[in-house]
Amino acid sequence: MNKIILFLSIGFFITNAMSQEKIVQTAGRTQLGEFAPKFAELNDDVLFGEVWSRTDKLGLRDRSLVTVTSLISQGITDNSLVFHLQSAKKNGVTRTEIAEIITHIGFYAGWP
Incomplete structure (x- = not known):
């Protein structure tokens, strides 16, 4: 499962569409399109194309958090976490905030 998450993390792009940011994802189709076309479609079009793009409901910074x-x-501490940490930084989450998240969730989610 971690390998799938890594594949899905590749190819994540943000483009500005009027006042709402539109997320365009191609990694699902690129990496899994022939093997699991429906899964690739749901990943690219629904998760990123619709859910991540609902920035009028929840901003990219909050989604990253x-x-x-x-x-x-x-x-999950593989490359998908690294990718999402980098995305969080691009979305305005600071290093101090990430450290505080790790400290805080350690008490609720268990020590990593």
């Missing part, structure tokens, strides 16, 4: 917290809570 939730995603990083979720990955760490599940013990």
